[in-house]
Amino acid sequence: MAYSAQVPRADPSRFAAGGYPLPGGAELMAEVPASRVPPATWDLATSRDYLKGEVVYSGGEASEFAFVIEAGLVALTLAAHPERERVVALAGPGDIIGELTPGTQRYLETATALSAGTRCRLLARAAHADTSGPGGVELQSALALAAGRQLARLTDAMADTEVAVPARIARTLVRLGERFGHRGEDGLTRITLPITHDTLAAMVGAARETTTSVVQALRDDGLLNGTRGHYLFEPEKLSAFAARAL
Structure with missing residues (x-):
């Protein structure tokens, strides 16, 4: 797994509004909107690439990072059955996963890269725990929004269990x-x-x-x-x- 301090930015002309790939695009890749993560925090975040099938983080492990997906597709799974995992959501470019709420000691789900070339920015707990720093309030707002969207996905998954x-x-x-x-x-x-x-x-x-x-x-x-x-x-x-x- 490769680490790099700088990540080449995607050409915005290749993507539709909202950061999603245009039809015919060869990969899921997008700019993370600047309003989502403050520049000061973004520049300090570590970039990491993942192979297809590689685990980004595992449920139950001590939580250390929030992950901003820059490229690729990630499956979020729960061990709902001893022999079968349940995919509760797919996350793509611009989504924030991992440690989203204060006080969370362990990752609640497992995240696995579904596509080759999946790339995430890792925001360490220290970078988003202090709201008094530059961009701290904006980052907390972005994490709260991500947590809300994740809750909505889980709610949809639970509701679906009651239908055919x-x-x-x-x-x-x-x-x-x-x-x-x-x-x-x-x-x-x-x-x-x-x-x-x-x-x-x-x-x-x-x-x-x-x-x-x-x-x-x-x-x-x-x-x-x-x-x-x-x-x-x-x-x-x-x-x-x-x-x-x-």
Whole structure:
């Protein structure tokens, strides 16, 4: 794993508003908005690259850092079952994960890089624990916002456990489209992510075989095109299907 003091900045023209990749982009990479992390803190943060499948941090370990994702995709998982982990969220460029709230002694979830070239900025506890320093209040605000978004993702994941698997998969695809997709003039949302049916199954808490069967059924019904992280769909139709499949 390589460390570097300076990280080449991405060309903003390659990305859509909000820091998400434009259609056809070869990688998930984006500028982290300056308003999210104060420049003084950002310049002191260490940059670290992760290989595909590499653990960024593990649940239960002593928490030391907040991680700002600069590039790539990260899965956040909980050990909900001794033999199976549950993916509770995917985090991408601009997201802040890890130690988000004061007083947290251990990481609550495990973070794993899903794509090659995943890069994070590590903000040490000392850098964000003191609100009296330069940018301290702004950083605390950014961490609170990240914690709120993480809570919303966990709430969605919990709510989905009470509905049928087809509805869970449809809801999950719609949310992925909202976060990582691009909606064209034709009204269709396109997403390209390094996720497999195994990842999707772990996100909805279902067996891989069941997930594959449901995805195929959505294709057969004309609600979904593509597979293995390359998907095309109309969000309204997929949401309507999810409501009927409850």
